[in-house]
Amino acid sequence: MKLVIAMLMDGVIYASWLFVIAAGLTLIYGVMRILNMAHGSFYAIGAYGGASLVGFYLAGGYPPWGAYFMLLGAALIGGTVVGLLIERGLLRMMYGRDEVVMILVTYAILLILEDVIKLIWGVDAYFAYQPYTLLGRTKLAGLSFANYDILLIFVSALICFVLWWGLNRTRKGKLLQAVIHDRDTAAFLGINVTRMFTVTFVIGAVLGALAGALTAPGISVMPGIGVEVIILAFAVVVIGGLGSVGGALLGALIVGLARSAAVHLYPDAELFVIYGVMGLVLAFRPQGLFAIATARKI
Amino acid sequence: MKYATTMIVGAGIALLAAGLFMPGWLTFLLTLAFAKGLVVMGLLLLMRAGLVSFGQGLYYCLGAYCVGIAGDYFETQNALLLLLLAIVVCVALAAVIGLLLCRYRDIFFAMFSMAFSMILYGVLVKSSAFGSSDGFNVKPPLLFGWTPTGESGPFLAYGLAVVALVGVGIFVWRYLRSPMGYAGEAVRENEIRVEYLGASVRRIIYTKYLLAAAMAGLGGGITALAAGHIDPEMAYWTTSGEFVFIALMGGVGHAAGPVIGAVLFELLRTYAFQISPYTWQMILGIALLVIILYLPKGVWSLVERVTKGKPL
Amino acid sequence: MNALLETRSLARNFGAVTAAADIDVTINAGEIVGVIGSNGAGKTTFINMVTGYLAPSSGEILFKGKSIVGKNPRQVMRAGICRSFQVAQLFPELTVLDNVLIAYGIMKHKILPLMSPLATKANIQQAEQLLEEYGITSYMAETVVTLPQGVRKLLDIALAMLRKPEILLLDEPTSGVAIDDKFELMDTVMRAVRKSGAAVLFVEHDMEVIARYSTRLIAFYDGRVLADGAVSEVMGDEKVKELVTGHHLDIDYEREVEHA
Numbered sequence: 001m002k003l004v005i006a007m008l009m010d011g012v013i014y015a016s017w018l019f020v021i022a023a024g025l026t027l028i029y030g031v032m033r034i035l036n037m038a039h040g041s042f043y044a045i046g047a048y049g050g051a052s053l054v055g056f057y058l059a060g061g062y063p064p065w066g067a068y069f070m071l072l073g074a075a076l077i078g079g080t081v082v083g084l085l086i087e088r089g090l091l092r093m094m095y096g097r098d099e100v101v102m103i104l105v106t107y108a109i110l111l112i113l114e115d116v117i118k119l120i121w122g123v124d125a126y127f128a129y130q131p132y133t134l135l136g137r138t139k140l141a142g143l144s145f146a147n148y149d150i151l152l153i154f155v156s157a158l159i160c161f162v163l164w165w166g167l168n169r170t171r172k173g174k175l176l177q178a179v180i181h182d183r184d185t186a187a188f189l190g191i192n193v194t195r196m197f198t199v200t201f202v203i204g205a206v207l208g209a210l211a212g213a214l215t216a217p218g219i220s221v222m223p224g225i226g227v228e229v230i231i232l233a234f235a236v237v238v239i240g241g242l243g244s245v246g247g248a249l250l251g252a253l254i255v256g257l258a259r260s261a262a263v264h265l266y267p268d269a270e271l272f273v274i275y276g277v278m279g280l281v282l283a284f285r286p287q288g289l290f291a292i293a294t295a296r297k298i
Numbered sequence: 299m300k301y302a303t304t305m306i307v308g309a310g311i312a313l314l315a316a317g318l319f320m321p322g323w324l325t326f327l328l329t330l331a332f333a334k335g336l337v338v339m340g341l342l343l344l345m346r347a348g349l350v351s352f353g354q355g356l357y358y359c360l361g362a363y364c365v366g367i368a369g370d371y372f373e374t375q376n377a378l379l380l381l382l383l384a385i386v387v388c389v390a391l392a393a394v395i396g397l398l399l400c401r402y403r404d405i406f407f408a409m410f411s412m413a414f415s416m417i418l419y420g421v422l423v424k425s426s427a428f429g430s431s432d433g434f435n436v437k438p439p440l441l442f443g444w445t446p447t448g449e450s451g452p453f454l455a456y457g458l459a460v461v462a463l464v465g466v467g468i469f470v471w472r473y474l475r476s477p478m479g480y481a482g483e484a485v486r487e488n489e490i491r492v493e494y495l496g497a498s499v500r501r502i503i504y505t506k507y508l509l510a511a512a513m514a515g516l517g518g519g520i521t522a523l524a525a526g527h528i529d530p531e532m533a534y535w536t537t538s539g540e541f542v543f544i545a546l547m548g549g550v551g552h553a554a555g556p557v558i559g560a561v562l563f564e565l566l567r568t569y570a571f572q573i574s575p576y577t578w579q580m581i582l583g584i585a586l587l588v589i590i591l592y593l594p595k596g597v598w599s600l601v602e603r604v605t606k607g608k609p610l
Numbered sequence: 611m612n613a614l615l616e617t618r619s620l621a622r623n624f625g626a627v628t629a630a631a632d633i634d635v636t637i638n639a640g641e642i643v644g645v646i647g648s649n650g651a652g653k654t655t656f657i658n659m660v661t662g663y664l665a666p667s668s669g670e671i672l673f674k675g676k677s678i679v680g681k682n683p684r685q686v687m688r689a690g691i692c693r694s695f696q697v698a699q700l701f702p703e704l705t706v707l708d709n710v711l712i713a714y715g716i717m718k719h720k721i722l723p724l725m726s727p728l729a730t731k732a733n734i735q736q737a738e739q740l741l742e743e744y745g746i747t748s749y750m751a752e753t754v755v756t757l758p759q760g761v762r763k764l765l766d767i768a769l770a771m772l773r774k775p776e777i778l779l780l781d782e783p784t785s786g787v788a789i790d791d792k793f794e795l796m797d798t799v800m801r802a803v804r805k806s807g808a809a810v811l812f813v814e815h816d817m818e819v820i821a822r823y824s825t826r827l828i829a830f831y832d833g834r835v836l837a838d839g840a841v842s843e844v845m846g847d848e849k850v851k852e853l854v855t856g857h858h859l860d861i862d863y864e865r866e867v868e869h870a
Contacts, residue, residue, distance in 0.1 A: 035405050093591065099405050100350045104546060105590055107539055111583030118576050231416060231535055238409050271420025275413040282410055283398055475729065477715030478722040484712045487701035493683045494661075494692075494699065495769065497716040505724075 005141050007264045008257070013149045015256025016156030017215060021229060022236040022248040023163060024207030030180045030243030031200040033099055037106040038086065040230030041113035042205045044221075045082055046212025048117060049074035051126040051221045058130055067131045071217070075210035082113070083205025087198050095197075110226070118223055125222040132217035152214060159207070163245055176200065180243060235278045241288030250289055254281075303468055310464035317456050325452045329524040331557075331564040332459035336517035338544045338556035339470050340510030345550045346474070347506055348486030349403065353411030354541045356418050357388040357511045359533035361518030363428065364388075366436040366528050375440035377458060381519045388515030389508055396507040400500045415533045422530035433529025436522045455524035462516055463557065470553040473509075482506060543582070547589055549596020558597055613672075614639050614809055615660070615691070615777055620669035621833070622655055629655040631833035633669070637777060637809050642800075644820040644841070645813045646854055647830030653813045654696060656830070657779045661693050662686040673777075692775035696782045696813075698766035702754045706746065706765060709754060710737040713769050744768045744798055759786040760795050767799055771806065778803060780812035784819055792816060796823055817845070817855065829854050 025039045053070040086109060094105050135147035167173040178186045179196050187193045212225075219225070236255050240247025255274055262273040281289065317325055337358050344351050361384035368383050369375055395414055402410050423431045441454055473479045481502045484492045489499045522528045531537060540563070548559020566585060570578035593599060613636045620633040630652040637643055647653050658664040660671055662683045671679050678686055701709050714736060715728045741747045744764045749757055754765070763783055770778060783799060784792040796819055803810055814820050820827060820841065827844040829836040831853050837844045844850055 035409075090587070100408060101590060103350075103352075103405065103408060104542065104586065107543075108583040108586035108590070111579045111586070115577045115580035115583075123576075227536060231412070234409055235413065238406075238413075242405070268424040269420075271423065272417055275417045275420065278413050279398075279410070279417070282402075282406070282413075286402060286406065469725070472725045472727070475727045476723050476725055477712075477719055477728045478724050480708065480712045480715055480728050481722055483704060483708075484701055484716075487703055488699055490663075490695075491699040491701065491769070492716070494687060495713050495716040496684050496687055496773070497722065498684060502722070505722075 002142055003264060006143050007260050009140070009143070009145060010263065011257035011260035012153055012253075013145075013256075014260055015252040016153045017211065018232065018236050018256055019156050019249055019252035020159055020207060020211035020214065021233045022240070022252055023159065023245055024204035024211070025233050026237040026240065026243055026245060026248040027163075027207070028201055028204035029237065030245075031176060032091075032197050033183075034091070034102045034106060035099065035234075035242070036204070037103060037230055038109040038113055039106075039204070039208045039233060040226030040228075041110050041117065042079060042082060042208030042226075043212035043215075043229045044117055044226030045078045045113070046075045046209030046214075047216040047219075047221045047225060048121045048126060048212075049078040049209070050213030050216040051128040052121065054128040054131060054217070055126070064130060064134055067128075067134075071131065071213040072210070075213040076206060078213075079206030079209035080202055082209070083202040084198070086205075087201040091201070092194075092197075110230070114223070114226065117226075123223055125220040126216075127220055128217050130217070146218075148217065155214065159210075160245075160249055167245065232274065235274050238288055239278050239281045241290035244288070244290035247288055247290035302471055306464055306467050306471065310460050310467075313460045314457060317453060317460070322452055325456045326524065327564050327568060328561065329452065329456045329459045330521060331560040332456075332463050333517040333520040333524065334541065334544060334563070335557040335560035336459075336462060336466055336520070337514040338541050338548070338560055339466055339553065340513030340517075341541050341545050342470065342550045342553070342556050343473070343482065343506045344503075344510050345545055346479075346486065347482035347503060349407050349503065349506075350542060351411040351510070352408045352535060352538045352542060353413070353415035354510065354514045355533045355535065355538035356411070356415035357392065357514035358518035358521070358537065358541075359415070359418060359422070359528075359530065360391060361385070361388050361515030362436075362522035362528040362532055363422070363518075364515070365519040365522040366434060367428070369437045369439075370434075375437050377439035377441050377454065377523055380439070380523070381458070381462075381516060384515045384519035385512045388511045388518075392508050392511030396504050396511075399507060400503040412535050412538060415538055416535060419530050419533040419535075422533060429529070431530055433527060433531075435527050436525075438526065439523045452524065455520060458523065459520050462520060466513055466516070467553055467557070474553065478502070478505065543586055545596075546586065547596055549593075549598035551595055551602070552598050554601075555596050555598040558601075562597060612639065613637070614674060615811075616672040617656075617660065618670040618672070620656065620659060620666050620671065622652075622659055622664060622667045628833050630659065630666075633830075633833070633835055635811075635828060635835060635838075637811055639776075639809055640807070642803075642810045642823060642825045643812070644824030644827045645811060645830060646815070646817075646820060646827065646850075647813075647836075648854060651830035651854075652833040653830050654781055655833075657693055657781050657811075657813070660686070660779065661691060687773060687775070690773075690776035691779065692770040692773055692777075693779040694763070694767045694770045694781055694783060696785060698759075698762040700754045700762060700765060700769075705751055705753055706741065706757070706761075707734070707737055707750045709765060709769070710740055713772050717772055740768055740772070743802060760788065760791045763787060764795060764798060768802075771802055771808075774806050775808050778808045778810045780810065782813050782815065784814065784816060792819055793822070821845075 021039070021043055025036060028034055028036050050071040053074045054067045057067055057070045058064065090109065094102065132146060132148045135151065137144045137146055138150065167177060175191050176196060178191060179193055183193060236251040237248055239254055240251030254277060258273045258277045259270060262269045337354055341351060341354050364384040364387045365380045368380055374380065399407060399410055422428060428434055439454055481492065481497060485499050485502055492499050518532065544559040544563045545556060547562060548555035548557070567578065567582065570581040589596065615637040617633055617635045620630055622630040633652065633656055645653055655664065659666045662678070662681045662685065666679060670677060673689060673691060678689060701712065711728055711733055714733055715722065738747060738750070741750055746761050746764055749761055754762065767780065767783060784795060787795055800823060824841055826839065827841045828838045829844055829850045836853065837847045837850050845855065
């Protein structure tokens with residue numbers, strides 16, 4: 001029983017973290033048809049930005065609860081600046097290219113950003129554990145969980161709700177769905193697709209950075225974290241169906257629970273399980289669990 | 299056709315001869331570059347069919363581990379035998395995975411092949427028998443009872459790489475002109491037409507996938523022999539990304555593209571790393587963007603422009 | 611009469627949408643059958659099902675008395691049923707010559723060779739002959755994307771005829787072709803068809819083309835056969851006038867918008 005609860009809790013915590021990253025990735029893909037490898041760098045930028053902002057803030061002797069706002073601020077500023085720079089400065093020169101070419105473009109951006117991060121923050125690890133330890137721990141069925149992690153679940157659920165609400169209950173969101181469904185027709189109907197692209201990319205980048213910033217207190221922030229994360233996020237969105245936010249949620253839960261089951265039962269299979277599940281899903285549902293329909297060819 | 303074969307063999311002999319006078323570091327760099335070139339030649343076959351595999355690291359790594367493990371386990375250091383084993387194992391695995399993969403296209407093919415290489419990575423990182431994430435050392439190779447030592451140490455692997463490159467190069471050159479080679483273009487351009495002409499698209503892709511796996515395994519095996527050390531990083535997705543990078547840099551329009559791309563890549567990486575160890579990735583990234591923007595057919599297209607008198 | 615191709619109650623639906631409800635069509639050797647019907651009447655779906663691109667939801671397809679349901683396009687084509695496409699299905703970035711060479715390469719070999727060259731003198735000569743038959747030799751070295759619609763259509767049909775089919779299914783052979791060129795195109799195709807002796811079923815919107823080339827006419831409506839018989843008979847049919855030909859202008863208008 002204890003094991004099951006531990007597995008479930010860890011799985012859900014991991015899934016909520018995965019969801020925040022994957023949501024941005026899948027949103028960008030859905031609207032722009034760009035599988036953004038640089039998303040891992042957004043994550044890393046959020047993590048570094050969050051860690052160093054929290055560091056500055058606490059060194060100034062301000063009240064510790066403000067650190068949480070520092071994390072949010074870092075994600076907002078970092079995601080917006082980098083997202084705007086990349087979309088306005090680079091990606092717009094590339095629109096209309098093949099999806100696979102766009103992967104390579106974002107791969108190049110990833111390589112560049114990885115070094116930009118090293119130039120700004122150096123290669124030493126950053127720690128910003130205060131927001132994590134500040135909230136204390138909760139005992140549950142004889143197990144101890146960090147309250148920060150539990151908070152993460154709620155934050156992730158909130159993000160999920162906001163995304164759902166924004167996409168389905170607002171005018172802008174519905175326009176965005178029109179673009180996801182059929183870009184050409186949407187443009188034909190007078191939707192400003194170019195601006196949609198910019199907005200989407202920035203939102204996606206902010207989500208990526210937010211995932212990084214929220215994770216920063218729980219880990220040591222060091223070079224290479226973005227490269228590791230992106231491949232996990234890929235697995236999540238591919239399982240859920242590329243471009244589907246609901247799919248990202250389901251994918252995150254599947255990957256999160258599978259991984260935590262592996263970690264508790266057979267730790268050596270940790271990575272294997274994630275891609276094993278992905279392979280299994282793709283073998284039976286090639287387009288992922290929530291697929292976007294395609295049109296007749298002949 | 300004869301002419302091209304002679305040219306390739308001639309280039310091979312020239313490279314071998316040059317190898318005798320090269321400084322050790324250059325021999326080593328070229329060996330690694332040629333090994334990667336072999337992997338990318340396989341990738342070229344897939345990319346010409348419109349399939350970008352982000353997972354050739356799977357076979358590159360598997361080939362290397364085959365050589366390393368078999369060298370340890372069977373206590374044979376016969377380089378040819380080890381390389382043959384690497385190819386056989388890689389093709390065997392590809393024969394299974396390929397059945398699944400040949401149903402996928404575009405980014406799904408890319409992502410799915412990446413997932414498989416990450417599975418191998420995940421397994422190797424956790425397998426303490428093979429040194430986990432540190433990998434292990436490969437015994438020095440032997441060829442017909444000859445173990446090169448000292449100065450001639452790197453030359454054996456270099457020689458193997460050149461010979462393999464010549465063989466695979468001739469094969470690819472002729473392959474691209476064969477019905478199967480053309481069928482690759484055809485699949486990229488219009489699968490419906492291919493099926494309605496009477497060929498199975500899946501079978502075409504499957505064949506190419508097996509060939510690509512064999513070449514990647516060979517490249518990985520040679521890398522293991524040359525470097526003397528292997529680790530799971532060879533299956534990590536960034537390694538596979540490098541191969542795609544090289545293919546793009548060299549261009550997939552000609553069998554020479556991957557070789558030129560691989561040599562350029564290794565030189566670029568080595569120098570970029572020496573000049574500024576903190577920004578070499580950035581230099582690579584910028585190079586990649588420049589190529590995508592201004593040289594979408596790779597460096598080889600420059601050569602073609604010159605030789606065919608097309609304006610720049 | 612010996613029926614070459616026969617379909618019985620052929621139906622296909624996509625989810626809730628019925629593309630073909632109940633299609634009974636018989637084609638005999640040597641016939642040239644025209645097919646008319648508005649968009650969504652099930653014409654292309656019919657061809658897709660017969661050639662194995664789409665599996666029918668229900669019904670039977672008999673070719674020379676044997677069921678070919680469940681066969682894929684390759685098998686159907688080898689059996690002797692070939693088709694052309696509404697939008698020519700070619701290899702757009704390759705030259706016309708390469709298009710034909712690839713077709714020959716695939717046709718000649720069961721398992722494609724890996725090392726023997728394709729562009730041999732003999733193969734090129736053969737390709738030239740084929741292109742000459744369709745009057746498009748002058749485009750040989752050009753890339754398909756640069757070709758005018760009519761040439762693309764001809765090449766598409768030429769590739770379909772390569773295997774010397776017993777039945778040729780043409781999906782709107784003259785759509786997208788300039789009015790002045792329609793008859794020339796059809797003349798060329800029919801010459802080749804007569805030479806090979808294949809039966810033809812062709813979907814067409816232009817009544818003049820129908821009247822000129824078909825020996826029989828079938829009108830599709832709403833996934834069913836509305837009328838089937840001699841051309842004048844079907845064209846004079848009240849239901850056909852009301853439901854099919856009367857809408858003709860609207861259809862053309864919609865198509866224009868689609869292509870815009």
